Amino acid sequence: MSKRKLIAKGLVTLSLFTQHFAWAQTTTTVKRPPQFVMFAFDGSYNNEVWQYSRDYTKLRKDAGVDTRFTFFINPVYFLSPENKTFYQPPGQRLILDGAGNEVATKNRGSAIGWGDDRRDISDRIDQMNAAYREGHEIGSHAVGHFDGGFRNKKWDLRWSEADWKSEFTQFYAILDRVFDLNGISKKESKGLLFRNEITGFRAPVLGVSPGLWPNLPKFGIQYDTSKLNFVNYWPQRNEFGTWNFPLAEVPEPGGARKWISMDYNFCVRDSARVLKEEPQTMQIMKRDKSGNTVKANKARDCLNEVSTAQKAQVKANMLSIYRSYFNTNYYGNRAPVHIGHHFSKWMSGAYMEAFFEFANEVCSKPEVKCGTYNELQAFMDKSSASEIEAYRKGTFAKLPRPKSASVARHLDLKIDMTSDRDFMNISLAGRDAQMAGLKKFVTVGDVTKEIDGTIDLKDIREVSEAGKDALVRISVENRMNKEIATATYTVKAVGTQNEVVDSENVEGRWEQGHMAEAHRDDVDFTKGH
Numbered sequence: 001m002s003k004r005k006l007i008a009k010g011l012v013t014l015s016l017f018t019q020h021f022a023w024a025q026t027t028t029t030v031k032r033p034p035q036f037v038m039f040a041f042d043g044s045y046n047n048e049v050w051q052y053s054r055d056y057t058k059l060r061k062d063a064g065v066d067t068r069f070t071f072f073i074n075p076v077y078f079l080s081p082e083n084k085t086f087y088q089p090p091g092q093r094l095i096l097d098g099a100g101n102e103v104a105t106k107n108r109g110s111a112i113g114w115g116d117d118r119r120d121i122s123d124r125i126d127q128m129n130a131a132y133r134e135g136h137e138i139g140s141h142a143v144g145h146f147d148g149g150f151r152n153k154k155w156d157l158r159w160s161e162a163d164w165k166s167e168f169t170q171f172y173a174i175l176d177r178v179f180d181l182n183g184i185s186k187k188e189s190k191g192l193l194f195r196n197e198i199t200g201f202r203a204p205v206l207g208v209s210p211g212l213w214p215n216l217p218k219f220g221i222q223y224d225t226s227k228l229n230f231v232n233y234w235p236q237r238n239e240f241g242t243w244n245f246p247l248a249e250v251p252e253p254g255g256a257r258k259w260i261s262m263d264y265n266f267c268v269r270d271s272a273r274v275l276k277e278e279p280q281t282m283q284i285m286k287r288d289k290s291g292n293t294v295k296a297n298k299a300r301d302c303l304n305e306v307s308t309a310q311k312a313q314v315k316a317n318m319l320s321i322y323r324s325y326f327n328t329n330y331y332g333n334r335a336p337v338h339i340g341h342h343f344s345k346w347m348s349g350a351y352m353e354a355f356f357e358f359a360n361e362v363c364s365k366p367e368v369k370c371g372t373y374n375e376l377q378a379f380m381d382k383s384s385a386s387e388i389e390a391y392r393k394g395t396f397a398k399l400p401r402p403k404s405a406s407v408a409r410h411l412d413l414k415i416d417m418t419s420d421r422d423f424m425n426i427s428l429a430g431r432d433a434q435m436a437g438l439k440k441f442v443t444v445g446d447v448t449k450e451i452d453g454t455i456d457l458k459d460i461r462e463v464s465e466a467g468k469d470a471l472v473r474i475s476v477e478n479r480m481n482k483e484i485a486t487a488t489y490t491v492k493a494v495g496t497q498n499e500v501v502d503s504e505n506v507e508g509r510w511e512q513g514h515m516a517e518a519h520r521d522d523v524d525f526t527k528g529h
Contacts, residue, residue: 029390029395036376038338038339040202041072044128044141045077046344049343054134060363065363069372070136076114080114089146111147118184129193132194141204148203148211150207164209200374201224223376225340234388257484261321263342266351281297281305304345322358414428468493
């Protein structure tokens with residue numbers, strides 16, 4: 001065969017292959033899905049936040065931007081101190097006995113307080129009904145905000161199937177009796193307009209157990225938002241037919257940590273950094289509702305008030321991480337973006353401001369749907385298994401990513417710790433461990449100092465109360481003095497013969513969404529939060 005004929009035959013073959021390849025691509029490629037961005041609130045106490053969030057979405061609608069939220073509510077805010085015994089929580093929690101030992105005791109009261117009085121509860125009902133009429137969604141956040149998934153090395157207090165059944169039964173019982181329990185007249189003939197429209201659930205402190213899942217379909221719950229997953233995760237159903245709409249573990253741009261897309265988890269990590277840089281934050285004072293001067297921050301784990309400079313830094317960090325999350329998905333496989341916040345104004349309101357500013361930025365973009373979880377569920381219900389698989393793989397035409405939407409590389413850097421009777425030895429591991437300009441610091445209480453890699457336990461004993469546990473926080477800063485990696489360890493029974501360094505990095509729990517300690521002592525408040 002001549003060279004000319006061989007080339008011609010090759011071109012024909014290539015042409016046929018190209019046509020076949022194009023046909024195959026067409027049959028395996030789906031239409032680009034919308035970018036769902038789910039904005040949700042947990043809790044429902046603060047009527048001012050109800051009003052603000054509703055006003056915000058009405059203003060956005062007037063500007064031509066459809067933005068709607070999902071509110072996961074706690075019916076303890078439909079009870080007042082006078083009728084609070086109507087709710088009897090299931091499960092157990094840990095307390096310290098008179099000798100300082102941990103013991104399990106039956107849950108009582110509420111972990112987050114109650115409604116104030118009849119007027120407060122009536123206003124809350126009006127806010128919820130108005131939100132529902134305006135297109136927002138009402139979901140369940142259980143009743144008393146107790147942790148149904150608590151388990152550690154010593155204790156397993158996870159709720160049974162019967163415990164979860166009790167909680168859901170009481171959830172709906174309070175909704176059904178909210179008017180007669182509080183002596184409130186119905187302003188709507190149906191009472192609570194959303195009573196029969198609750199199809200979603202998020203567990204308090206994201207605490208789940210095997211007993212939860214068989215209960216959800218029995219109570220009409222069709223999706224759950226209590227788990228965590230990668231940023232590019234497309235939802236799937238579990239064995240009980242419930243959709244999994246998880247929060248994300250967002251890789252830190254330019255850093256080595258992961259941040260859960262929920263404000264409280266940000267608050268725990270941010271609070272540790274703020275107190276390292278400005279330990280005087282615990283001395284900030286404010287005036288309470290009665291005009292008395294009181295400390296603004298009662299606990300170190302999640303700060304209410306911070307300096308103006310720290311507020312700006314906290315807010316900028318959250319927006320940077322949320323933007324990274326959004327851009328990764330918007331220009332990638334379009335997996336839904338999940339943002340979970342509370343009605344609390346932690347960090348002087350930095351997270352609340354970031355929530356609404358982020359909504360301003362993304363909800364007006366092309367192909368973005370800032371809707372309710374019900375809408376996401378409807379989209380998933382009508383999508384075939386092959387379409388969902390194609391979305392997961394990203395086999396559709398993607399938008400070109402502009403340079404302004406680039407995401408800084410997530411670092412491969414890990415803090416390792418070993419210890420003996422006298423020292424904690426700190427080292428760095430990972431591909432980025434040898435980056436130029438890295439500095440290591442140790443913080444115990446209000447004392448911070450730079451280290452070369454060794455911590456003398458005598459120094460910890462000098463600044464800690466004898467016999468108590470001490471948290472030892474290790475932080476790594478880059479040449480720009482920005483924290484890029486952290487780890488926190490516990491020295492137990494400081495200064496006693498039982499002193500021991502626990503090898504567990506407690507920050508691992510901050511990346512799992514499960515921080516039961518934050519609610520351990522918050523029992524039987526007379527006011528909500």
